[in-house]
Amino acid sequence: MDNLQILTYIVVGFTFVVYIGIAIWSRAHTTGDFYVAGKGVHPIANGMATAADWMSAASFISMAGLIAFLGYDGSVYLMGWTGGYVLLALLLAPYLRKYGKFTVPSFIADRYYSKTARVVAVICLIFISFTYVAGQMRGVGIVFSRFLEVDILTGLLVGMGIVFIYAVLGGMKGITYTQVAQYCVLIFAYTVPAVFISIQLTGNPLPQLGLGSTVTDGGGSMYLLQKLDLIVQDLGFGAYTDGSKAMIDVAAITLALMVGTAGLPHVIVRFFTVPKVSDARKSAGWALLFIALLYTTAPAVGAMARMNLIETIWPGEVAESQPLAYEDRPEWFRTWENTGLLDFTDKNGDGMIQYYNDGNPDFAPTAEANGWEGNELMVDRDIMVLANPEIANLPNWVIALVAAGGIAAALSTAAGLLLVISSAVSHDLVKNIFAPNMSDRGELLTGRIAAAVAICVAGYLGYNPPGFVAQVVAFAFGLAAASLFPAIIMGIFSTRINREGAIAGMLTGLIFTFGYILYFKGIFITPLAENIPANWLFGISPEGIGVVGMLLNFGVAFTVSRFTAAPPVHIRELIEDIRVPRGAGGAHSH
Amino acid sequence: MSQQSSQQSSQQSQHQDRRDAYWNANKRIMAGCLIVWFVVSFGFGIVLAEPLDNFQLFGYPLGFWFAQQGSIYTFLILIFFYAWRMNKLDREHDVHEE
Numbered sequence: 131m132d133n134l135q136i137l138t139y140i141v142v143g144f145t146f147v148v149y150i151g152i153a154i155w156s157r158a159h160t161t162g163d164f165y166v167a168g169k170g171v172h173p174i175a176n177g178m179a180t181a182a183d184w185m186s187a188a189s190f191i192s193m194a195g196l197i198a199f200l201g202y203d204g205s206v207y208l209m210g211w212t213g214g215y216v217l218l219a220l221l222l223a224p225y226l227r228k229y230g231k232f233t234v235p236s237f238i239a240d241r242y243y244s245k246t247a248r249v250v251a252v253i254c255l256i257f258i259s260f261t262y263v264a265g266q267m268r269g270v271g272i273v274f275s276r277f278l279e280v281d282i283l284t285g286l287l288v289g290m291g292i293v294f295i296y297a298v299l300g301g302m303k304g305i306t307y308t309q310v311a312q313y314c315v316l317i318f319a320y321t322v323p324a325v326f327i328s329i330q331l332t333g334n335p336l337p338q339l340g341l342g343s344t345v346t347d348g349g350g351s352m353y354l355l356q357k358l359d360l361i362v363q364d365l366g367f368g369a370y371t372d373g374s375k376a377m378i379d380v381a382a383i384t385l386a387l388m389v390g391t392a393g394l395p396h397v398i399v400r401f402f403t404v405p406k407v408s409d410a411r412k413s414a415g416w417a418l419l420f421i422a423l424l425y426t427t428a429p430a431v432g433a434m435a436r437m438n439l440i441e442t443i444w445p446g447e448v449a450e451s452q453p454l455a456y457e458d459r460p461e462w463f464r465t466w467e468n469t470g471l472l473d474f475t476d477k478n479g480d481g482m483i484q485y486y487n488d489g490n491p492d493f494a495p496t497a498e499a500n501g502w503e504g505n506e507l508m509v510d511r512d513i514m515v516l517a518n519p520e521i522a523n524l525p526n527w528v529i530a531l532v533a534a535g536g537i538a539a540a541l542s543t544a545a546g547l548l549l550v551i552s553s554a555v556s557h558d559l560v561k562n563i564f565a566p567n568m569s570d571r572g573e574l575l576t577g578r579i580a581a582a583v584a585i586c587v588a589g590y591l592g593y594n595p596p597g598f599v600a601q602v603v604a605f606a607f608g609l610a611a612a613s614l615f616p617a618i619i620m621g622i623f624s625t626r627i628n629r630e631g632a633i634a635g636m637l638t639g640l641i642f643t644f645g646y647i648l649y650f651k652g653i654f655i656t657p658l659a660e661n662i663p664a665n666w667l668f669g670i671s672p673e674g675i676g677v678v679g680m681l682l683n684f685g686v687a688f689t690v691s692r693f694t695a696a697p698p699v700h701i702r703e704l705i706e707d708i709r710v711p712r713g714a715g716g717a718h719s720h
Numbered sequence: 721m722s723q724q725s726s727q728q729s730s731q732q733s734q735h736q737d738r739r740d741a742y743w744n745a746n747k748r749i750m751a752g753c754l755i756v757w758f759v760v761s762f763g764f765g766i767v768l769a770e771p772l773d774n775f776q777l778f779g780y781p782l783g784f785w786f787a788q789q790g791s792i793y794t795f796l797i798l799i800f801f802y803a804w805r806m807n808k809l810d811r812e813h814d815v816h817e818e
């Protein structure tokens with residue numbers, strides 16, 4: 131075992147000890163503790179927990195890499211995954227906190243006075259959450275296998291074991307306080323390498339400012355983004371700061387991600403845990419502050435990593451002189467080649483690494499004149515964060531930290547998702563549909579069993595990921611945007627939408643969005659049409675189609691409600707009640 | 721008897737009016753915030769990004785800055801503003817929490 135590995139074991143092991151310690155300290159005693167942490171979480175602590183809950187393995191490991199290769203088009207993730215918090219804070223969180231009864235399906239069931247609505251909401255919730263959690267467990271496995279050199283199964287089992295301890299014992303209470311710790315680990319792990327790299331490239335320690343600064347090796351006159359635009363264009367790629375997607379699609383994806391974020395049950399439920407309605411509003415602000423620390427750093431990490439990568443492959447004048455010889459490749463290149471995330475194929479047999487855009491017909495003559503026979507380097511986007519410290523020659527402890535951060539990001543999100551799955555099963559299905567006379571202790575036990583089963587299913591999905599794991603992000607957000615979000619919004623802002631309207635609306639949104647994604651992405655079946663802009667409805671890709679699903683949901687719900695009986699008087703009173711803050715009840719323990 | 725019940729109903733409708741006034745004021749603040757939310761992201765960050773890119777904010781083309789930095793900072797300010805403004809409104813309408 132080398133120095134780096136020992137260090138990684140120490141850092142990751144230390145964080146695990148902290149998580150388990152917190153689990154023992156914050157055990158759940160009642161269903162109130164288990165579902166909503168006794169509604170006693172401080173708004174700032176809840177903000178941190180929400181940030182960790184929200185920022186998944188995808189945010190930590192993949193997002194900066196996505197932005198690095200998409201440039202401006204990567205903005206859809208940045209705006210989409212932060213703008214949703216404005217909707218949460220203004221339109222959902224305070225009212226759902228006032229309502230205060232544990233789960234999202236419970237609100238939908240009470241507001242629409244219907245068991246059918248409850249079951250539809252539970253189905254949406256379970257589908258959204260399981261697709262999401264499979265990706266998290268996969269992330270845990272990848273980080274373990276790369277940094278600790280154990281196989282994926284062992285990594286998964288260790289991860290499952292840790293989540294099992296604190297989610298099953300502590301429920302929401304345990305999860306909340308471990309998420310606070312996990313947030314600290316992940317944000318530290320993310321920003322430290324970013325600060326180092328920003329200093330190296332621009333001399334500015336703040337990555338957010340570094341991205342707008344001049345590069346140190348450009349004689350002080352050239353801005354980083356300007357230089358990046360030039361060198362990517364020299365290699366036949368589009369300018370970094372320009373987009374290539376159609377504007378309508380960019381807008382639709384952004385909106386679908388925003389609305390989807392606000393409709394994700396594991397995020398919404400975090401706002402049930404604060405003592406007051408005013409805390410719910412404030413807490414959304416704190417959550418976004420903690421998220422923004424990472425989300426405003428990510429574009430800098432992406433752009434700087436892209437620059438570092440290109441400058442490593444093209445040590446001289448980009449595209450003019452010779453690229454790096456495969457013989458001379460740096461150490462990190464060799465390490466990441468072993469994982470398959472980096473792959474070199476010497477197409478023209480000259481032993482040099484020609485990295486350029488071979489999909490651009492305008493650039494083909496240049497490539498041909500140089501004797502290049504295709505792009506020879508395949509770079510997986512996940513490398514941009516994971517290998518970043520090595521590419522920038524940072525010390526070993528920073529690399530160990532990145533491993534701990536990736537695991538923290540994946541575990542915190544997995545735990546939050548598993549909790550909403552287990553509470554939907556124990557509270558909404560078992561307690562409210564099958565066994566209404568169950569005692570509080572019985573319900574708590576059911577919740578724990580449901581959490582344990584959900585962990586095993588998630589572990590299985592992580593080990594045998596269904597072929598469509600990479601595509602399910604579109605699914606989770608699209609479905610949340612098209613099904614749960616409109617039902618909740620109409621439940622708060624309209625007194626006229628009734629049971630029939632809400633159920634018809636949710637089903638329309640769900641089936642339409644599900645069908646559209648299926649049609650182009652071919653999950654379970656082969657795609658029925660090629661996934662290209664010419665075939666899309668209004669030019670909107672499957673990633674953005676949740677927006678259309680949402681509009682259909684609203685339209686159907688309004689129309690059906692108009693022609694059916696208005697909701698009963700006590701529902702009107704419920705709506706009037708959740709609209710005012712007074713009477714939410716402070717922290718309580720049963 | 722009938723006097724009492726009419727008094728009661730006028731009290732109830734007064735109560736209802738107060739709640740409506742609070743709710744309408746809330747909706748106005750909300751609408752203002754959502755307009756800003758929409759303008760910085762979909763306006764400056766997407767629809768107007770290209771013309772705005774002709775202006776520079778340090779090394780950032782302005783439209784690109786809104787899409788990758790500015791909109792996020794604005795969202796943050798909006799939420800804290802809304803939380804502060806609503807706390808004030810809750811007190812003005814006497815519906816704040818004890």
